[in-house]
Amino acid sequence: MTKTSFSIGGVQFPNRVLVASGTFGYGDECSSLVDVNKLGAIITKSLSMNPREGNPPTRIVETPSGMLNSIGLANIGVERFITEKLPFLETIQCPVIVNIAASTVDEYCAVLDVLEEHSRFDGYEINVSCPNVKEGGLSFGTDRVMTAEITRRLRPRTKRPLIMKLTPNVAFISEFARAVEAEGADAISAVNTLIGMAVDVQKRKPVLSTVTGGLSGPAIKPVALAKVYEASRAVKIPVIGIGGIRTATDAIEFLMVGATAVQVGTMNFVDPSAGVTIAEGIQAFCEEHGIPDTGDLVGSLDARVDSSVLTSWL
Amino acid sequence: MTKTSFSIGGVQFPNRVLVASGTFGYGDECSSLVDVNKLGAIITKSLSMNPREGNPPTRIVETPSGMLNSIGLANIGVERFITEKLPFLETIQCPVIVNIAASTVDEYCAVLDVLEEHSRFDGYEINVSCPNVKEGGLSFGTDRVMTAEITRRLRPRTKRPLIMKLTPNVAFISEFARAVEAEGADAISAVNTLIGMAVDVQKRKPVLSTVTGGLSGPAIKPVALAKVYEASRAVKIPVIGIGGIRTATDAIEFLMVGATAVQVGTMNFVDPSAGVTIAEGIQAFCEEHGIPDTGDLVGSLDARVDSSVLTSWL
Amino acid sequence: MVQEQSQVISVSEVARNTYVLRFHSPRIARSVLAGQFVNIAVADDCDPLLRRPFSIYRAHGDTCEIIFNVVGKGTLALQKKSSRDVVNVLGPLGTPYSLESEGFMTAVLVGGGLGVAPLPLSTLILRNKGKELVTILGARSSEYLVEQHLENVHVSTDDGTKGMKGTAVDLLASLLPTQRWKSPKIFACGPTGMLRALGKFAVDRNIPCEVSLEGPMACGFGICQGCPVELVDGRSRYALMCKDGPVFDIRRISL
């Protein structure tokens, strides 16, 4: 029997396949279709202090092997989350990571403080791909100083695992990984969506009401894999790999390049039980190859690092 | 009859669909399959001073709706290009842009100087996604100062159009666009490939010999479109849109967000006549919509810019 | 809501560019309500990636039917299916028409184009309930009309090749004064433009009206937040088309 569990910051996870924020609701919506207790963890939709209505339609558009979204972080706010969703979450066994979004550093802190009062939550994932209202709306996540600052401010407020979720929309994600590690983050999630766009040529308009949106799905897997490889070689804390994971093989690719665990996002929309199927597939791969612990896959890639294209010609 | 021609830096192009560097050889290889004179221009494979053998196998791998490559800029070098390829290029009518790659700023200049001696070439596209050997192999293209420096050094050496080809692997491509505009570039090509990776889980090795490679094809179209939108709003010089263009509709999307012309890359491998088909498709779209000049499409997007996701929530 | 690996039984052309796909899906067939939809995985690979939503056209015994036009790559893939294929179906999804309500005696079913899709299932239920039934169909031209499994059908076509020349709303407007419908309620499905016109017509005359909407969806069951429908008032600014809809009371929404 393969060992599938692992821990981050003292919290034990039953397996290495988590469901990504914004792609599994608050955990209750899919419970009739999938046994959520077979997931490594549920990561909730990003929560802000107050409820957010989200962006006007159109919010999603399909692209080749992917999709763009501009949900606008529609969420019920942390208070309603506690009253409406916590009761369900109390009935399940799998770990729950709450994802936090905010438009000021103070708001990140305030949301976390509310959540700290409840023992059910196993950790926090911080979505830094949010507009920093004090800086004219530029994303926190593309600014290394701000990303570090959020980590620094949150760190002393909780003993639970603090997972910083990085954006891929930067030249060198390793710089951001090092910055949050230095401020005491327990782990890194990588990556959030890539900025992308689609046009309706008949209407001569952007398809999304917000012009640009976030690209996710299998299309981005190669990019995400390269970012996770880069990030995990830069830091000692665990990196959770995200981006386009559709099959167990995809997930194993992420583990091999250095991810301690993975998250399944967009594929939940296509198959709400994708996460469970992938967790089982990783286990089957290990059994087939005589690997006693899924952790043995982590960082097991045999790569001559010096020949990376970062120092080569395309 | 729709007007399809346009000009950049005084050079006239018969239509707005060019074939991208590295995806159409030196122009002669496809001439039995496609009437190259129906293309807006041929952009050659990147040429360096000396011939380059390229990277060891494996150099390519397919990904969902895309491919990764790590060719290593295999090319015959500028001298053999002149002796072996110029004779064919003299026999065709369509404009020829020579793409230049180098590992030092001096090498860029040297290659351009050789090409300047020949009247057949209509302009230069500069591939800055090359390792800067003086800086330990970091790509010129992710360093704004180096990108500007290459432009500054090349500008006085030629009166022909100087087109700087930018990499998408940066946080804000607009900064790079402004930098090369300030140094006198005639145009910008955007984008080159996204850094990506693939793993062979059975062998536990990267598929590509260089670990990471460049992602291209329809998968990247949304990202490329967003980058072209960002770049073309930042500068006054023309931007040539590249990335995942497969159909005339894709090309029109790029024109609408602000591209003056487009390049077709990966799709040449699937259909060597893709460029011609797309050029004809753009013309048909214009005729159908009563648009007298394909140039009327350029930047014709009706977008409320302030609501871009750059200042919103994903 | 269940996910079923459904054996395709047949794909048949029932009108111009209009196909009925019949599949074996016992759990969905037995629980589906009129106006609900299924979300179907059309490809094995990554393109097209997302499922495609279709109203349930008919359900009998263990089988379901959808009706569709080929408009893009997903519907093209469905049209190419044969009895050798299996499709993964998620459903039944969404909020149905409130056909069970006591608040009306005559159901006026209005279908524009493929908006006919949810009407046969509605007809079956309404007939069992003993309601009066009027069906009003609009189509581009006669060759696109699908009139099967309906009752008391009135037809309009844009080009006048069959029935009244005009839209379904025009036809409704011309019928209304001549007919003696006892406490009517409209149940409609069709393109947004038609629903907008119909909604205005119904609200102006104070006729209750439920419409089934269409629009882009990623998940189809409420987890992606990708399908907002603007509400005219109420606590929230948006409802979700897939979960709170696709059927809405016309007075609740802004089209």
Added chain:
Amino acid sequence: MVQEQSQVISVSEVARNTYVLRFHSPRIARSVLAGQFVNIAVADDCDPLLRRPFSIYRAHGDTCEIIFNVVGKGTLALQKKSSRDVVNVLGPLGTPYSLESEGFMTAVLVGGGLGVAPLPLSTLILRNKGKELVTILGARSSEYLVEQHLENVHVSTDDGTKGMKGTAVDLLASLLPTQRWKSPKIFACGPTGMLRALGKFAVDRNIPCEVSLEGPMACGFGICQGCPVELVDGRSRYALMCKDGPVFDIRRISL
């Protein structure tokens, strides 16, 4: 090299998981040489994106045949084609076997697994040239063997279910001493491991040997530079598998 929209004629299973796809492609059928290949667009959409290369198995009149195993999504898509479909075919591509050379009298055709693919076309040409012919096939087990359209066939299987138990190279090694082949030359196709073993065998015994290689390709006709084959000496370090190959003299390359 031409690009043809080719009508599929049939797809038939000829051995376990082994299919022959026959298509109408007059210009390719008339010009193809043994060892050349075609590059076939398998999907309409973007996944799989690239064409798939296949050796020409047979060509007669206006039709061509390829033979393939279903190993992934591209070959699965091909297996599902029927006579209702059209596929876009680019070919003939690559450098063929030099069957026309005067430098040998006996052609020893060696096919490992689906390496049998280029052999029937080779057989036809060699027969017309009046060469002696020996064919040596290796397969995992008897059910995977494809022996049609060949001459003087000797068989080996990994599991011994037919012919000699062992590999095609083992079989060749056991046959060589017992047969009196006049100035033989080997023409082989098969998995890289087999070709490596065969190459060593041939070079050790000074028997000329040409092998047809397989590997990832993007374009298939020399513009992407994606298919390097390492050369043992010569001016360049690499040749292109698609253009300079897929057939190489075993002494030129390092496998």
